[in-house]
Amino acid sequence: MVHVEINESGCRGCRMCVDICPTEVFEFDEPARKARVRESEDCIGCLSCSYLCPSKSITHSDFPVVKNFYRDLQFCRKKEAFL
Amino acid sequence: MENNKVRLNTDWLSACGGCHCAIVDLHEKILDVLGYVQIQRCPVLTDQKDYPPADVGILTGAIRNEHDRHAAEKMRKSCKSLIAFGTCAVYGGIPGAALAHTREELLDRAYRNNPTTETSVPPGEMIDSLEKIVTPIDEVVDVDLYLAGCPPHPTFIFDALLALIEGRAPKAQDQAVCAHCQRNMDRCDTDRIQSYHEGIPDPSLCLLSQGYVCLGSVTLDRCLAPCPKNGVPCTGCAGPTMEILTEPNRDIRTEVADRMARLTRLEQPVIIKAMERSAKSHYSYAMASRMIGEKSTFLIRKWIAEVEESL
Ligand code: SF4
Ligand code: SF4
Ligand code: SF4
Ligand code: SF4
Ligand code: SF4
Numbered sequence: 095m096v097h098v099e100i101n102e103s104g105c106r107g108c109r110m111c112v113d114i115c116p117t118e119v120f121e122f123d124e125p126a127r128k129a130r131v132r133e134s135e136d137c138i139g140c141l142s143c144s145y146l147c148p149s150k151s152i153t154h155s156d157f158p159v160v161k162n163f164y165r166d167l168q169f170c171r172k173k174e175a176f177l
Numbered sequence: 178m179e180n181n182k183v184r185l186n187t188d189w190l191s192a193c194g195g196c197h198c199a200i201v202d203l204h205e206k207i208l209d210v211l212g213y214v215q216i217q218r219c220p221v222l223t224d225q226k227d228y229p230p231a232d233v234g235i236l237t238g239a240i241r242n243e244h245d246r247h248a249a250e251k252m253r254k255s256c257k258s259l260i261a262f263g264t265c266a267v268y269g270g271i272p273g274a275a276l277a278h279t280r281e282e283l284l285d286r287a288y289r290n291n292p293t294t295e296t297s298v299p300p301g302e303m304i305d306s307l308e309k310i311v312t313p314i315d316e317v318v319d320v321d322l323y324l325a326g327c328p329p330h331p332t333f334i335f336d337a338l339l340a341l342i343e344g345r346a347p348k349a350q351d352q353a354v355c356a357h358c359q360r361n362m363d364r365c366d367t368d369r370i371q372s373y374h375e376g377i378p379d380p381s382l383c384l385l386s387q388g389y390v391c392l393g394s395v396t397l398d399r400c401l402a403p404c405p406k407n408g409v410p411c412t413g414c415a416g417p418t419m420e421i422l423t424e425p426n427r428d429i430r431t432e433v434a435d436r437m438a439r440l441t442r443l444e445q446p447v448i449i450k451a452m453e454r455s456a457k458s459h460y461s462y463a464m465a466s467r468m469i470g471e472k473s474t475f476l477i478r479k480w481i482a483e484v485e486e487s488l
Contacts, residue, residue, distance in 0.1 A: 104356030
């Protein structure tokens with residue numbers, strides 16, 4: 095099952111994840127001005143939130159990996175070596 | 178004891194020296210590192226001109242002349258693992274941004290008509306001439322690890338060195354600069370793009386919300402966001418985020434415009450049009466690398482090659 099996590103200190107409170115998620119996985123904590131994961135279980139693994147998040151603070155684990163045919167494969171290999 | 182230490186060689190190619198200063202900038206933490214590392218060759222710390230056998234090599238800078246090429250090969254031969262250190266080494270960086278000009282223009286600006294010095298002639302035959310283009314080091318020698326940043330913040334350097342010393346796999350963190358920026362990304366009524374020199378930005382509000390084009394959300398965080406924290410929009414000196422590097426259809430201007438449009442009353446096409454006026458500078462730190470140079474949305478490298486061909 096997909097697990098969604100937000101790195102709290104990295105969240106800038108833009109609400110973009112709340113707006114874009116098709117399955118309302120996120121909710122907004124007004125006093126703290128941060129997004130929170132409401133229900134990880136509802137995530138369909140579309141990764142829209144993780145692409146849109148300006149600080150790249152949303153991570154997913156345990157999602158089914160689909161072969162991404164339009165990626166720059168040369169760089170993907172290099173990415174593993176990034177410190 | 179000395180024999181158990183990790184032997185380190187460093188060298189700089191076409192670089193500004195900032196990356197080497199950043200290594201020294203570990204301050205007292207350098208003592209922790211020195212407990213484990215024996216610095217053999219390092220242009221700012223030791224007077225070693227040769228390349229003794231080493232476990233780890235740190236190369237800063239890009240390749241623009243015969244000397245750079247030679248030094249990169251010497252480093253590769255002498256070191257078991259080689260780190261491309263700093264944006265110049267990883268993507269071409271600032272020397273790579275010189276691709277936006279012809280070699281003649283560069284020599285003229287630096288030597289003949291330099292507005293800040295009285296030098297009047299380009300260096301003669303004693304010094305290697307400029308190669309046609311700037312080449313990131315991994316196109317010349319094999320590179321084992323990459324640490325972007327201009328320069329990388331000592332926090333990242335320390336973590337990277339420690340991971341190497343402890344023999345654990347380095348973990349790529351791919352957060353963007355916004356992650357360490359303290360500004361709130363609130364929605365505003367802004368309906369105009371502001372130039373960097375206009376007005377004084379609100380210190381607690383995201384610069385995008387205020388109409389300033391900030392590249393924080395499209396830039397890999399290897400700096401802890403000093404620029405936006407101090408009121409200056411990020412210009413992307415650590416190079417683009419992993420998304421932009423790996424996915425050919427993602428582009429700095431469309432990604433920033435998407436987010437800015439969600440935070441302001443500005444329409445995406447208006448933001449894109451405004452950003453295109455400074456298009457040359459968006460990829461300035463990474464334009465020499467093939468990942469960006471061959472991106473379908475990026476044409477600068479092609480334009481430059483055409484100009485160089487015609488000379
Ligand atoms: S998109 Fe990212 S920064 Fe914005 S609210 Fe969601 S987690 Fe926070
Ligand atoms: S991956 Fe898609 S479904 Fe899952 S939380 Fe993000 S936007 Fe929602
Ligand atoms: S990456 Fe930046 S700090 Fe490092 S050598 Fe290049 S220009 Fe200087
Ligand atoms: S876009 Fe710039 S100002 Fe806004 S949060 Fe990101 S780094 Fe900070
Ligand atoms: S320009 Fe951006 S990436 Fe470079 S130091 Fe400033 S905030 Fe960091």
